[in-house]
Amino acid sequence: MSAPLLDLDNITVQFGGLKAVADVSFSIGERELVGLIGPNGAGKTTIFNAITGVYRPTAGHVSFLGKKVGHHPPYIITARGIARTFQNIRLFASMTVFDNVRCACNMHLKHGISHALWRGTKVAAEEQRIERDVMELLEIFGLHEQRDENAKALPYGDQRRLEIVRALATKPKLLLLDEPAAGMNPTEKVELMKLIRFVQEKFALAVLLVEHDMKVVMGICERIVVLDYGLKIAEGTPGEIRANPKVIAAYLGKETAA
């Protein structure tokens, strides 16, 4: 494994008396596709929030590209190269598909507010470049024909994909996907798996995937981290995880029983 892209070092996140995540450590290498699984309330989304700066870890460090990022606000962490999607879709509701993605290009602008005020020549060139980039991205995901539709008017699956497009527009090195397959039917899930793998190769990304659907996780992840009650109980290849008795007890076991 190459030097880790993202490194979690004994992360603890505490809400009042509740330890949502306790001493979790794992790392993600470049271009790696890692799955993060666990039963409901295991702390998966909390880990996402700790990585992206929404919550500040109570203890431990998150390092990205060898630098600690835990104390930064989310927008700086995004600028460093971590992008995410949300479990409950958080698109910009009043904006079109195109504008949703355009917003994510905001931080790569080379001009400041003064140029935007007067719409200088610099702005014109940049706006054209951004439009080209955004349309390119939308075409990859087959959303270019809906560019002027309101984002919230899209079908559910398209909204999920649009969130991924929006995250990609920030040009990340690491993409965090929070339950991208939630609410999708089996055909859509297969499509999504292909898409994730394609995105990972095309944009040379590392991906951290939180997912409930075992088929999706086992199908595409190279490595899987398992959480239960805020603790990391296992880590390994899909084959290892499947055979791990702790995981079966905590998670798969429950599912077969249900």
Added chain:
Amino acid sequence: MSPQTIEFIQQLINGLSQGAIYALIALGYTMVFGVLRFINFAHGDLYMIGGFAGWMLFAAPENEAKTGMWASLSRSFAAIPPGMPKVLLALALAMMFCAALGMLIEWLCYRPLRQRPRITVLITAIGVSLFLESFGQYIWGAAPKSFPTLIEDPAITIPETWGSISTLTVLTSQVIIFCTTLGLLALLTFIVLKTKIGMAMRALAFNQTACALMGVNVNLIIAFTFGLGSALAGAAGILTSIQQPSIDPLMGILPGLKAFVAAVLGGIGNLAGAVLGAFLLGVVETMVIGYVSPTYKDAVAFGVLIFILLLRPAGLLGKNVREKV
């Protein structure tokens, strides 16, 4: 005691009586915030309505020329000799009127908006506030009205034998304001802590959906909360008018805003916090009037607000809540 200490105690007494008024209004803000998570901008105007309700009922000279049931009712009320019974009657009537009006406002303007964005409700509340003020100006005129004497307001004589304390000026109205407020607070505490409807109110503040699922009549409780808060504001309106017998339709704006500041200072949604914040604010305000300059009287509250929101946005007794991602 040195004259400075006496002066300080004097300011403290004035501050506490002012704080009592703020406390009554602030409780309404904080109760409504507790159950509905929004700031009832129009609440300060219910305090004004309370004052006018008393005026309408007790100011006979204004109604002398008129005939009919209303005029005769008001004449018979006005005929009551000034004294404590008259104060209590005025309080009871104004509180009932304000409670009814508060519930009416909730039913007409806020209930249809319950599922809407908070900004919509906020704008509506501003609209209701402006409406009460301008409608008050329309029917009562913009000029201040003199409030009838409910009770004579002499300074209480402190025996000379008590030494320098006897130089303190304590008005009867200040004592009445303070004691009535304490009485109403005790009543409110009883309602909130010991009665079934109070328990439902507290439950509602925790989780509205769960309450509805448990069979609590949410609409009824919210209406009751509005009524209770409005009644307290109405009581404040009468109590102020005992001390300053001049009322006008815009008199609710500033006390309303200051009471809101008091509620935020104590931690909005927290009943004890509202009372604490109100007394603190009342005292700080009179201290500024006494020791700095009366000019800055109205700026104090906003200064306090900005200060508290910067240092401890949840207020003195409040809890921090964070948005779920």
Added chain:
Amino acid sequence: MFERTKLILVACIAAFAALSPLIGGMNPYYFNILISVGISLILAVGLNLVNGYTGQFSLGHAGFMAVGAYLAAAMSLGILFPYLDPPQWAPTAEELAADPQATVAKWTYPFKALWLLFGWLINALFWCHNHIIPLGAALPGWGKFLFALFYGGAIAALAGLTVGVPSLRLKGDYLAIVTLGFNEIIRVVLQSADPVGASRGLPGIPLATNFFWTFTFAALAIYVVWNIVHSTYGRGFLAVRDDEIAAEAMGINTTKYKVLAFVIAAFFAGIAGGLYAHFFQYINPEGFNFMKSVDIVVMVILGGMGSMWGVCAAAVLLTILPEVLRKVAKIEALPEWAREIAENRMIIYSLILIILMLARPQGLFAGWVKKKTRPA
């Protein structure tokens, strides 16, 4: 395609220049209303950036207008600000002469220390003001007026910055009341500020505002806000309004955007204040009270928060409405109560607000103009 908006702006300004002498000769009553419309446009368009596009709720826009009006007027009248005296730590000679044992109470020291801190800050600001005034006075003709306007706008923007920064942690109702509080604080300070006339108001401001300048600045305000919100940069404002957490996750510095919205809106409010002062030639702290802020907020809400043309239409409508109502109040055929209501425009405003929120919260005019989604 990009140059189109700029072209329209230049054409508008040219048209205003051509029309200015014509309109200057019109009936003073209507001219008065026309200038008021222009000033309202600037105020409403600016506030729309904060309340509409950025989704904040400012209820203190008149405060920024007051700052602009007073400072522009101070510039035109050459008013210098006297420095504050440092706090007194020891008894003065007179006090000692009267009572050799006189002392200054120790408990006042912490307050005085605080006063010292803020006093120096205020004196530094006064020093800047007192040194900028001669610069403006040296300029000829229109230069002086424009300098005064921009000076008022700049200080208003500074005030916007000071309001914007502490307001960041607040949302909705809290923000509304804090901005209202700032408005009141500004008013109270002006009421006790003797160099600018305190509560008596400031008379004798030279007449300099005309049709051309008013509407040129209105066009500029519209142009700038339009450009901002339609650029990729400015989509950040809308992102902040739609979902702050998602906006942060997309690399948008929400803090910066909120402050920026306040600063830009305050700048234009300052300009509007300067225009107001140089048109009516008299300003009074009461003219910039909470009710004035409500007037502007009603324009933005009625027009539809975040709808440029809706807000412009509402600004025009609501500036003319009181005049129309005044006319209505004089119609003898109407019953007494209707005429009295017409005289009290706030009843109508407040009812409009309530009914609008119940029936059409997106605003009266929002959606009338087809939304343009492609970048212009």
